Amino acid sequence: MNIFAKKQPDTPKSQAELIYDAFQRKERQFRGNVALSWIFLLLFLVFLFSGQELTIGGITFSTIKIDRTFIGENMVFIAGGLAETIKISLLSITLATILALLAALGRLSTVPPIYALSTFYVSLIRGTPLYLQIFFFFLALPQLGIVLPGLWAGVIALGLNYGAYMSEIFRAGLSSVGKGQREAAMAIGMTPGQTMLRIVLPQALRFAIPPTGNEFIAMTKDSALVAATGFVHELMWRATKVGRAQFHNLEALIMAAIFYWVMTLLLTAIQSRVENRLSKGDR
Amino acid sequence: MVPIVNISNLDKYFGRLHVLKNISLDVAPREVVCIIGRSGSGKSTLLRCINFLEEPSAGVIEVDGVKVEGGEKGREHRQLVHDIRLKTGMVFQEFNLFPHMSVLDNVIEGPVTVKGMDRTKARELGEMNLDRVGMLFKKDEYPNRLSGGQKQRVAIARALTMEPRVMLFDEPTSALDPELIGEVLNVMKKVAQEGMTMLVVTHEMGFAREVADRVLVMADGEIIEDRTPTDLFASPKDPRTQALIDRYRSGGG
Ligand SMILES: Nc1ncnc2c1ncn2[C@@H]1O[C@H](COP(=O)(O)OP(=O)(O)OP(=O)(O)O)[C@@H](O)[C@H]1O
Numbered sequence: 060m061n062i063f064a065k066k067q068p069d070t071p072k073s074q075a076e077l078i079y080d081a082f083q084r085k086e087r088q089f090r091g092n093v094a095l096s097w098i099f100l101l102l103f104l105v106f107l108f109s110g111q112e113l114t115i116g117g118i119t120f121s122t123i124k125i126d127r128t129f130i131g132e133n134m135v136f137i138a139g140g141l142a143e144t145i146k147i148s149l150l151s152i153t154l155a156t157i158l159a160l161l162a163a164l165g166r167l168s169t170v171p172p173i174y175a176l177s178t179f180y181v182s183l184i185r186g187t188p189l190y191l192q193i194f195f196f197f198l199a200l201p202q203l204g205i206v207l208p209g210l211w212a213g214v215i216a217l218g219l220n221y222g223a224y225m226s227e228i229f230r231a232g233l234s235s236v237g238k239g240q241r242e243a244a245m246a247i248g249m250t251p252g253q254t255m256l257r258i259v260l261p262q263a264l265r266f267a268i269p270p271t272g273n274e275f276i277a278m279t280k281d282s283a284l285v286a287a288t289g290f291v292h293e294l295m296w297r298a299t300k301v302g303r304a305q306f307h308n309l310e311a312l313i314m315a316a317i318f319y320w321v322m323t324l325l326l327t328a329i330q331s332r333v334e335n336r337l338s339k340g341d342r
Numbered sequence: 343m344v345p346i347v348n349i350s351n352l353d354k355y356f357g358r359l360h361v362l363k364n365i366s367l368d369v370a371p372r373e374v375v376c377i378i379g380r381s382g383s384g385k386s387t388l389l390r391c392i393n394f395l396e397e398p399s400a401g402v403i404e405v406d407g408v409k410v411e412g413g414e415k416g417r418e419h420r421q422l423v424h425d426i427r428l429k430t431g432m433v434f435q436e437f438n439l440f441p442h443m444s445v446l447d448n449v450i451e452g453p454v455t456v457k458g459m460d461r462t463k464a465r466e467l468g469e470m471n472l473d474r475v476g477m478l479f480k481k482d483e484y485p486n487r488l489s490g491g492q493k494q495r496v497a498i499a500r501a502l503t504m505e506p507r508v509m510l511f512d513e514p515t516s517a518l519d520p521e522l523i524g525e526v527l528n529v530m531k532k533v534a535q536e537g538m539t540m541l542v543v544t545h546e547m548g549f550a551r552e553v554a555d556r557v558l559v560m561a562d563g564e565i566i567e568d569r570t571p572t573d574l575f576a577s578p579k580d581p582r583t584q585a586l587i588d589r590y591r592s593g594g595g
């Protein structure tokens with residue numbers, strides 16, 4: 060009895076628990092090592108651009124020298140493009156989402172012209188380069204007497220382009236909602252419109268949120284293409300402007316790259332939180 | 343007595359496949375009719391033609407005075423189909439609860455969206471019906487947190503909250519683990535005892551024997567027997583019925 064009581068406090072772990080613990084430890088260890096390696100790579104990159112000279116075994120190496128004064132002087136100017144980049148991305152993704160949804164619904168239509176319009180749009184946009192489409196709105200339209208403000212030309216070009224690609228996401232979202240859902244809605248007397256709005260779309264949109272996040276992140280970077288037209292003063296435009304003017308393209312582009320990268324990291328972090336929330340939610 | 347459901351000369355084709363062959367059937371108010379038959383015999387299609395989830399190819403469906411001809415089109419027809427759907431409630435094998443809504447919201451979606459009922463009033467009605475099926479305690483839960491049996495009970499409450507005159511059940515317990523079948527059958531039995539007219543496609547012979555007033559046997563798109571359960575199980579007329587009963591006895595589907 061006595062011996063028994065002594066053993067009781069820490070019950071020995073079962074085989075399965077031990078294996079699971081070991082697995083978890085390994086997993087943690089792996090993630091820790093990856094994080095360390097990341098930090099090392101980052102430091103190495105910083106070192107590579109630190110402009111230092113060092114002698115190893117009689118040979119002198121020098122790392123890349125960048126002009127810190129230039130960076131200091133132009134930081135504010137380039138950073139000023141962030142707001143424009145974010146603005147153009149937000150407006151474009153909004154337009155793209157609406158177009159994608161309409162195109163996806165069009166693909167479900169049994170009315171030939173509507174179905175055709177949807178497939179025609181997607182085919183035309185996917186069949187031509189984004190770069191061309193952007194220039195079309197900035198350069199070709201003015202020839203017809205249509206001059207759009209720079210920002211809006213960019214938003215329309217990016218929105219049209221991403222809308223065509225994102226229509227696939229919404230199509231998948233709509234078809235992820237089973238036939239049984241529609242039938243249950245119809246059985247309680249809901250009209251096709253009510254069924255779409257109250258039952259199918261909410262489920263399809265929830266399905267579409269994570270991939271739409273991916274598209275948004277991609278778009279923040281593709282918005283840089285708009286700089287080529289010279290009319291939208293976002294990150295990339297500002298970086299190339301000061302870079303070219305003072306022949307400090309290296310520094311300017313590195314700065315822009317850091318801004319894009321940090322922005323992407325932040326957006327990715329936000330996205331994975333949203334995704335976690337959704338997957339935990341009430342599906 | 344005036345039948346509450348009247349089906350006359352119902353035909354249904356899927357392409358060239360003749361699935362329902364000139365079916366006529368009357369169901370009296372408060373009657374419970376069980377439908378049995380082999381897979382593919384047309385049981386689901388018959389049920390789904392009653393609320394026009396499948397459009398009949400020909401024939402007339404009448405439920406509680408709403409008379410709809412099959413194979414018609416146009417606004418007037420759509421309105422009649424809508425009316426007949428309000429007269430009928432349906433329970434599916436796969437529950438088909440709306441996953442993005444809480445249990446209570448599932449139940450009041452119909453009254454609020456379709457009937458334009460005031461939310462407070464709909465909630466009262468919904469809670470009453472959830473209580474009827476013993477699911478009121480889960481009203482704020484989401485469907486993915488319920489067991490299969492609980493989901494099906496909520497689905498029954500959702501149909502009941504529309505206050506239909508006739509309930510259609512299409513194999514309501516076939517997707518359930520055996521230990522969960524009882525709770526759903528008990529709820530159905532209770533609904534039957536409260537006087538609901540019911541058409542039930544089922545493999546549960548015990549339920550048919552105990553609750554049904556009539557059992558229909560379907561084969562190849564026709565009703566080959568239509569008798570009281572006692573009669574049917576004691577002396578099947580058609581050899582196909584005997585085979586079917588034997589199969590259910592041995593636990594086959
Ligand atoms: N939407 C459809 N399109 C084409 N054929 C169909 C469709 N629905 C059902 N059928 C066919 O109609 C016949 C009857 O099907 P039904 O679902 O009514 O049978 P059932 O008696 O309910 O069978 P089960 O016991 O398997 O549910 C089957 O041959 C089936 O393949």
Ligand SMILES: [Mg+2]
Pocket residue numbers: 385386387512513
């Ligand atoms: Mg069936």
